Amino acid sequence: MVTFCEGISNFLGSADLSDFTITCGGHKWPVHRLCLSLHSSVLAKACNGDFKARYLEGQQKTYDFSEYPKETVAALVRYLYNFDYEVHGEEHGQRMCFHVALAIMADKVPKAFDDHEEGIFADMRQYDIPGLKTLATEKFQATVDETQHAAELAEVAIVAYGAEAATKDICKAIATQLVKHESSLPGREEGEPIETVLQDYPQLAVEIIKLMRPKVSEYPRPPECVEKIYTCPMGCGAKLKAYIPNNKGDYTCPKCGQDRWGQNWARCVQSS
Template structure:
């Protein structure tokens, strides 16, 4: 217990230094807002910030890193995570984005600034939110945001979205917003069709029964597993019951 105490104290006390002037040696600016930071905390968890603070350019010398192209609420969530290893999936009092959309923004911010642990947490939070909020009006916005902010080879959020959409496709197709995003979002319809096809293929295969003919030794398949009244398609051998000749697929 004593060996874990220093680590426990670190986790307990580090959040108190979030946006604190105490021992602060740098600043992050975004959309007119300033966050006081501690370079060692950011650099220990992000190669981007490590390289930024080690560089020789003006920002690194002055200790101020502008992130003006990013969503300020996502940046705030990123910084909170770096100090507390978690963030509020609601975004904050002034954030109007849904939990789904907000978690996507945090995920893409974590990817941009090379923070794998935050990407993992954002993905988990997005998974929880999309499973419960898929029927809300902002689900199409989440689809567009995920496909617009992640590269095609990053399947983490895309797969979660496609899985949920495939599961609830009948209900979703009744919504104009979903139909619009289905036609407008590059790659989404293709991903959805591929998943539906693979599910049908698996379902069809699982419903097939494979037999070995005792007369000609050929293997053949039928849909269902009644095992009665079949003719071997190779030699014409007929049996009233084929159950004893079922083999594994």
Template sequence: MANVQQLQETLDAQAPLIDALKNAFHNPKHSDLIIRCADDRWDVHKVIVCAQSPVLAKACEGSFKEAEEGLITLHEEDPSVVEAMLQFIYTLNFDDSCFDIAETSGIVFTVNVHIAADKYDIPTLRKLTVSKFRDQAATGWKTAGFAEAAALVFNAGIAVEESLRERVVSIATKNAKQLLCQDEVGIRFRAVASTTPALAVALWQRKVEGKTEGPVAAKIEDSEGPAYACPSYRCRGILHSIDVDASTTCPRCHGRTLGYYWVKQSV
């Protein structure tokens, strides 16, 4: 009981600081960094933003142009995704309903935020988007947005956590009959599967294994001969033949690395 009371007291003591951080978002007072994306601009605070994103922190250090000008321009991002990322940095959450995502679905938006979290190295945001994706996929598979999200998840390589791919395969396998129907959702999903080899292979493998849950990575013991693991720590791709002097494409994350770096596994 004492531990619970102590925890509550700690949370109560932290509340003013958390509120202060939330109130600092979209407040230019004391800001010392500008982030631009397309026509949007955010006046932010280095001590807050850089503490959660090593990538943004690096841009603000040394002799980089951004450090000298106090301006970071994000050329390749969607402004709504940047807004969600910054909202999370200040509030530890982002509200999907605040964004204009009429042309896509919430589940697609979540995947894009997940990819941005990887790009700017914000692991806590990645963790949140994984949770959001799992919840959204439970009902979102009934929409055309699920197919678009599946394509993003399987084409983004190591920028997406394996658990998202597993969730897509699990949901698609569980609802295969509905996704084979000749309605908009079924037609769209089959079109994506036919043009996304990694997704098609994962679905086929899950069907062969007869499972609806669990990892979709290949099992080492299923094939004869030596096995080599993808050198990316986020991937569990396996190949049974490697040319150490040639560039090798991982069948799982689609990353390309010299065969020399693939790790030989013991069976």
């Protein structure tokens, strides 16, 4: 298997046996239909001319990715042959967004759009490349821990939550990172960029709340704080389930409204 993969990588950028071309703006990459088809069901259809969209892929033996940045297309082509890609971007936030963009690009095409009608494929930006999506997600998860500034998380959150169905694991990693760095949350020192994002993408707020909510099972009450069933010391017949310390003030019966010291309530505990 390793030898086979190494052999495939030798054909990256090579015109030898090339029978298809990927284009982006003025750039061209000679590729091989077999390689494209093995990775992607969508590109396989493009190679076979199954789409009737504006690209005319099958007849012209070319596929135009001009709606994408050149660096993103170059990373895709490299992955098709090397099962890896080089990260583009000078800033940390740009590199994180690069991983997210590739994960979105490689996501499975929604079933509703999986047909050959003219016009549908023109706006289809997902190419069903499972290996690339997994790799991009893993690279993002390894990179997000290095984030130092809230503005970087805000930038990548906009990209990820803009395509939430394709970036579920990435979105969770972003929310987890925000909880780790509480200064990035709204109302904190660096919280302003994230506050703006939360207004546009409330699902991020939901994820943060879920992560911050303490798990009751992790914080069990000590034995002396277990709730018990009490009857009202005044004889009104009310019963309530609560924890009432013996020596800490008066407690009011919710039925008759009478206050009694904790020790009085303790004498009225029902036997289990």
